[in-house]
Amino acid sequence: MGGANDSMPHFVLVPLMAPGHMIPMVDLGRLLAARGATVSLVTTPANAARIKPLVDGGAEAAGIPIRFVVFEFPCAEAGLPEGCENFDSLPSHNFSKPFFTAISLLREPLETFLREVHPRPSCMITDFCNWWTSEAARELKLPRFIFHGPCCFFILSSHNIYRHRAYDGVEDEFEPVVVPGLPQRIEVSRAQAPGWFAGWEEMQERVYKAEETAAGAVINTFHELEADYVERYAEATGKAVLPVGPLSLCNKDAASRAARGKASSVGEDEVSRWLDGMEPGSVLFVSFGSLVRTQPLQVIEIGRGLESSGRPFIWVIKEAERRCPEVEEWLSEGFEERTGARGMIVTGWAPQMVILSHPAVGGFVTHCGWNSMLESVSSGVPMITWPFFLDQFLNEKLVVEVLRIGVPVGVKIPYHYVGEGGVAVGRDAVEKAIVSLMEGGEEGEGRRTRAKEFGEKAGKAMAEGGSSYENLTLLIQFATEHTAGNDM
Missing domain, CATH: 3.40.50.2000 (Glycogen Phosphorylase B;)
Incomplete structure (x- = not known):
């Protein structure tokens, strides 16, 4: 050089x-x-x-x-x-x-x-x-x-x-x-x-x-x-x-945070404006990383759990998942109309760090990839854990059993054992995990406090x-x- x-x-x-x-x-x-x-x-x-x-x-x-x-x-x-x-x-x-x-x-x-x-x-x-x-x-x-x-x-x-x-x-x-x-x-x-x-x-x-x-x-x-x-x-x-x-x-500035990963399919400003209209800690962010491919029926069960929870959410669905006939048909039956202003669906790639660092976000449904989990920890956001494969089941155990800043959705086996068209977790379990994370009484408050403390320690470490x-x-x-x- x-x-x-x-x-x-x-x-x-x-x-x-x-x-x-x-x-x-x-x-x-x-x-x-x-x-x-x-x-x-x-x-x-x-x-x-x-x-x-x-x-x-x-x-x-x-x-x-x-x-x-x-x-x-x-x-x-x-x-x-x-x-x-x-x-x-x-x-x-x-x-x-x-x-x-x-x-x-x-x-x-x-x-x-x-x-x-x-x-x-x-x-x-x-x-x-x-x-x-x-x-x-x-x-x-x-x-x-x-x-x-x-x-x-x-x-x-x-x-x-x-x-x-x-x-x-x-x-x-x-x-x-x-x-x-x-x-x-x-x-x-x-x-x-x-x-x-x-x-x-x-x-x-x-x-x-x-x-x-x-x-x-x-x-x-x-x-x-x-x-x-x-x-x-x-x-x-x-x-x-x-x-x-x-x-x-x-990545200290918004532009750097938004640039991580692929080009986002939704503008950073659009997401931020939407989040600005929500109460602090009220929004659930749902995203499963770049390698996970969620089965169509499982996508629908996630959506039904989000709908019945009554909570505001940003839900990232991959383009290939949304193009599936079953998912397209289900979405066309009025999911977005029924969830109204409390829901935002992002098709493709979302600016994850921008979303997690926003004060309106109070929870993260994650596939337990370590980059995503560490971004959540850095932002002081507790998690719903949904492991699929590789290191993700042990990552879940760290977050849920050791650090105690996560709620398991209940997945017990890697996704490839579920089989084509299978469902690992139904809508009721999804709703239950959301309520436990976002409300959760004294236990939930302790989880949020610990998550915030780890976020502060992350910033000091760097x-x-x-x-x-x-x-x-x-x-x-x-x-x-x-x-x-x-x-x-």
Whole structure:
């Protein structure tokens, strides 16, 4: 980079090409660049176009350059349809393994870049799923931190389940098993967790071996939220563990918050004006992230639960879900007319951070993806938890059983066990959870108080002198020292 100071650290970030992994990695890059580091972010043409608004709206506007290192994505070589450069663009989950194969094929161009770029990289930060980066780091004698997008509670639980072989001898995949090595009793079934590597034993082994060679872990959480789990994970791995989140809080202005994710299908001003007309804490926000595909009958049951609850709401429905004949027919029968001015349906993508940070929002129905949950925590908003797969069931247990800022809707099994056309939760359970969260008497008031307190702690963690700010300082110091001692 022209004019760069060779004494400053140069971080190379290698995210997993999936929204929930890529967006916080971009936020991390912005924070590092704002502190004076040189940052190169590895991506592909389609993904570069998607994340450019995140950078344009924040880092570049503040004069903080982040360099995109754009590699062609080897779709054809891995057996993927052209254009499938992100996990959420795959036609079906049957393409998951070819997708990870394609990502691993980026090793050669990455090594070439690392050898030739100036200033020389000081440190790599790579998604924990990108196990193949450990080989590149070893070849170039380059220190590497792994980046964990999920919460530390999930990471530690998965680590302990794997290391202690907690599921060995358990034939029923729905039988709850106690997670070893946690400060409290947490039970989870094989079907619920860890889930991501079910049938992926070879990749799982590679991921854990790659973790052993890392200098440490960077996690999108904050110490005050997960102190016990951060400390136990550091003990279990013998590595430095640096919570540096909530990374979403680097988006300080409305434009940056609105730019996270895809382009919104509704204007930020329109949403804000609608929320301005509602009572503080009265609105329920319903959104299930980018990867979840809700079955048509389940969409209808959610709507019926919202209607019978009598509560104001903003409900995000994906375009593919709304186009289903059953959903279109049901909506055409007068749902929007019956809910009137107290309901807003957003088709497509909504400016989630803008909505959650508005004082009118008092609850969030979430799929339990960690980015969404952490945004809710940062905004002091309690949650209704509706897990679907991957880390989401353990995320639910953290929020409901440990932090006590959530109400479970009652989902017990991953969505793919429900089957095509199935319903995991009916309208009555949806209504019951809404009433419990938004009213809930003394228990509900305690939940709201705890959520608000965690929101305040999140802001302090990211502010100068806070725990996450200081952990980022430690990361920069580590890379600076490596730069100073690097004679290559």
